[in-house]
Amino acid sequence: MENKKIRIALAGNPNSGKTTLFNALTGARQKTGNYAGVTVEKKEGFKKYKGFDLIINDLPGIYSLTAYSLDEVVARDFILEEKPDVIVDVLDSTNIERNLFLCLQFQELGLPVVAALNISDQAEARGIEIDAEKLSELLGIPMVKTIGSKNEGLEALLxxxxxxxxxxxSFQKKISYGYELEIEIEKCAQVILSDPEFAKKYPMRWLAIKLLEKDSHAVKKIEESGKAEEIKKCLAESISRIENHFGRDSEIALSEQRYAYVHGACKEAVQKKNKDNIFITEKVDKLLLNRVLALPIFIFILWGIFQATFSLGEYPMQLLEGFFSGISSFLLNHMEENLLRSVVVDGIIGGLGGVLSFVPLIILLFLFISLLEDSGYMSRAAFIMDKYLHYFGLHGQSFLPMLIGFGCSVPAIMATRTLKNPRDRIITILVIPFMTCGAKLPVHILLAGTFFPENAGNMVFLIYITGVALALVSAKIFRKTVLKGNETPFVMELPPYRVPTLKGIFWHIWDKTGLYLKKAGTVLLAASILIWAMITFPRTQADEKKYESLALNYQSNEIDREIIKKDLLEQLDDNFSLENRGKDEVQRINELKEKVKSGTSTVDQIIEEVIQNKTDQYIEVLKAEESLSNSFAGKIGKIMEPFFSPLGFDWKVSISAITGFAAKEVIVSTLGVLYKVGSEENEESESLRTALKKDVSFNSLTAICLMLFTLIIAPCLAAMATIKAEIGWKWLGFYVVFSIALSWLAVFGVYRIGKLLI
Amino acid sequence: MVLSQLKNQDRFRVIKVTLDKEIGKRLVDMGFSQGTEGIVVRSALLGDPLQINLLSYNVSIRKKEASGIEVELIKEKEDGK
Structure with a gap:
């Protein structure tokens, strides 16, 4: 027999321990998604209890049921539309009044409410005594004391x-707003009732109250009624009577009456014996929010997180990279050379491998972020930084996401979810890519190291600073232009410090990493294959004869047999020092010695082998370059030349810049292919540096320009896909156009000025 | 007097929130309702934002919003504490 289902909406204030209670109730049986059309997280959990199937929805934490934030709208719509069987409101017992304020609004929605007086242990420790039975009687809501973090009171709650x-x-009661307001609520309710069809759709009393509160979403709903005009007229009259009587806006009058009701109930059922006035939280705050020390401590914590993330993440990241290159070389050795191998090795593993290697970093970053968030420090950080960021049109809470942007834009953009106001979120997301991410670093190191060997470090630092400056200035510009409007007020709770629970942190990381992996499996997989195809097709048949003559040409012009012989003899000499040489180098030399000693090859044969190897490598690179220049990517590079040439970029640099859309570090490997030094190049490779230096069209000014371009231009596909997922196509489009325009103008300016100076 | 004029550790009682639109209501919803008592705990380095303790929790608001909250002073800062 199938169990009866009960649908429960778990609601409550932020920091009321709601998520801890949710995890305690449902354990691993939960799934995460988004509410339709918005990025507010939707969590659903399941539990069997006494023959019932409980389906528990964890609603976003909110303070009130207005249209103030997306979270509130989502929570409210969920309750109105899904009509759960019961609302379980989780209350922070240490802060009972403000939590009851919300609880009463749930009751007004006309659904059964059960309240969990959570964190009751801390309330008792603070001398707050709540008479649950009395309170429950006064408010008409069953109340159960719980301690989510210790799994206490869960059965009683269920x-x-x-x-x-x-x-x-049967147990329903309603809050009384006092004589004057009740009269007006009743009047509005009567008008609504005159349209019975409309009145059926929403809880009538609730709608009347929301209308008197001038709730924008409720006011919109009037239009659904055939009697919209009458309702509006009655409403306007009621509101003006209320405002005359109370001497304040009607929405404020209603909230105050609600609070008065709560205060009244608490006076009877809650006793506060102030045992100790200074709680642990205030003691910690005295240090962490100290006027002088707050900022240095904050910077130190951030520095520590960065150090820890990148140094701890280094090792697993290398392991993953090794794993993927292992698979690549296994496939290279065990598959025939064909298109399938190419798409698997170069496209899928090459592209996805790079993305998946970031997973350890993402796990670590979110570990630290959730520690900051769950402990309560995050809102202190916003408190400390708000003034400075506010000047640039950003928000105190924008700071952390921007900082994560130095690591990788993808988790940084996801971290903006802590910003509740959509406008603040959009601005923050739009400036995050200006923070030089880890993947851009190889490009800067290569170029700065090659063209500014004396000042490489300073150049890279300068790029970082430029990025931060651009981010702040752009934020200010966005705020003054496309995203202007009322400044978002900063009203933020500073929750008490709490020791984060292992479970909570685990779920936090699991959710975020899961999102990233899902993206890697879908969008990024497709993108990697697309870029591979653009570099590979159309395929041209190499003209073998041409290459044979090129090979001969290379051997007679570029190769000096005497030098090779001299080097080789030197290496074979027993006095040749093997110190400071790589493992592979030592092994190679030892093998050579072995060969000569055993007589398998003569010195001359080895010389021939070396020359043949060098020629093969040279020809391979030439072929790669030819096929690249014939490929779609190459053609695009040539088509784009008019766009890039005013910036001093030739078609090779252009292709590199374009392939950078896949991932910024790809710029380095594309340059490697194009500059005939093989594709296995990295930022430390000497030969790519020499090749770049030899190219007359590539000078230090080009290097600065390319670095600046890499800094400003739209980030990699992964980041763009994340922007799309978070704020939609419209803003992604705006961002791409903005970043292209800004990068072009900035680089053009620098190039022209540079030309004058050289 | 308004909340932004108070000094750290000043205790106050809310008379009226004069800000309009959503922010005014939000402040009331967060506990700045008539008669509620609170303390100005501290301000950030440059004097803004403020940390206010009321209804036994802490909330941070900017001076701009604080200047829209009419309050009366209850007790002067306790000396030496």
Whole structure:
């Protein structure tokens, strides 16, 4: 027999321990998604209890049921549209009044409510005594004391839920707003009732109250009624009577009456014996928010997180990279050379491998972020930074995402979810890519190291600073232009410090990493294959004869047999020092010695082998370059030349810049292919540096220009896909156009000025 | 007087929130309702934002919003504490 289902909406204030309670109730049986059309996280968990199937929805933490934030709208719509069987409101017992304020609004929605007086242990420790029975009687809501972090009171809570569902609302009471307001609420309710069709759709009393509160979403709903005009007229009259009587806006009058009701109930059922006025939180805050020390401590914590993330992440990251290159070489050795191998090795493993190698970094970053968030320090950081960021049109809470941007834009953009106001979020997301991410670093190191060997470090630092400056200035510009409007007020709770729970942190990381992996498996897989195809097709048949003559030409002109012989004899000499040489080098030399000693090859034969190897490598690179220049990517590079040439970029640099859309470090390997030094190049490779230096069209000014271009231009596909996922196509489009325009103008300016100076 | 004029550790009682639109209501919803008592705990380095303790929790608001909250002073800062 199938169990009866009970749908529960778990709601409550932020920091009320709601998520801890949710995890304690459902354990591993949960799934995460997004509410339709918005990025507010939607969590659903399941539990079997006394023959019932409980489906528990964890609603976003909110303070009130207005249209103030997306979270509130989402929570409210969920309750109105999904009509759960019961709302379980989680209350922070240490802060009972503000939490009850929300609880009463749930009750107003006309659904059965059960309240969990959570964190009751801390309330008792602080001398707050709540008479749950009395309070429950006064407010008409069953109340159960719980301690989510210790799994206490969960059964009693679920029993209360079953009981409430069985009795189905018989226990309902309603909050009284006092004589004057009740009259007006009743008047509005009557007008709504005159359109019975409309009145059926929403809880009537609730709608009347929301209308008197001038709630924008409720006001929109009037239009659904055939009697919209009458409702509006009655409403306007009621509001003006209320405002005359109370001497304040009607929405404020209603909230204050609600609070008065809560205060009244608490006076009877809650006793506060101030045992100790200074709680642990205030003691910690005295240090962490100290006027002088706050900023240095904050910077130190950030520095520590960065150090820890990148140094701890280094090793697993290398392991993963090794793993993927292992698979690549296995496939290279065990598959025939064909298109399938090429797409698997160069496209899928090459592209995805790079993306997946970041997973350890992402796990670590989110570990630290969730530690900051769950402990309560995050809002202190926003408190400390708000003034400075506010000047540039950013928000205190923008700081951390921007900082993560130095590591990787993808988790940084996802971290903006802590910003509740959409405008602040959009601005923050739009400036995050200006923070030089880890993948851009190889490009800067290569170029700065090659063209500014004396000042490489300073040049790279300068690029970082330029990025930060651009981010701040752009934020200011966005705020003054496309995203202007009322400044978002900064009203933020500073929750008490709490020791994060292992479970909470685990779920936090699991959710975020899961999102990243999902993206890697879909968008990025497709993108990697697309870029591979653009570099590979159309395929041209290499003209073998041409290459044979090129090979001969190379051997007679470029190769000096005497030098090779001299080097070789030197290496074979027993006095040749093997110190400071790589493992592979030592092994190679030892093998050569062995060969000569055993007589398998003569010195001359070895010389021939060396020459043949060099020629093969040279020809391979030439072929790669030819096929690249004939490929779609190459053609695009040539088509794009008019766009790039005013910046001093030739078609080779152009292709590199374009392939940078896949991932910024690809710029280095593309340059490697194009500059005939093989594709296995990295930023430390001497030969790519020499090749770049030899190229007359590539000078230090080009290097600065390319670095600047890499800094400003739209980030990699992964980051762009994340921007799209978070704020939609419109803003992604805006961002791409903006970044292209800005990078072009900036580089053009620098190039022209540079030309004058040289 | 308004909340932004108070000094650190000043205790106050809310008279009225004069800000309009959503922010005014938000402040009331967060506990700045008539008669509620609170303390100005501290301000950040440059004097803004403020940390306010009321209804036994802490909330941070900017001076701009604080200047829209009418309050009365209850007790002067306790000396030496």
């Amino acid at each position: 029993d209360a839920v079953l009981e409430t569902v069985k009795n189905c609302g």
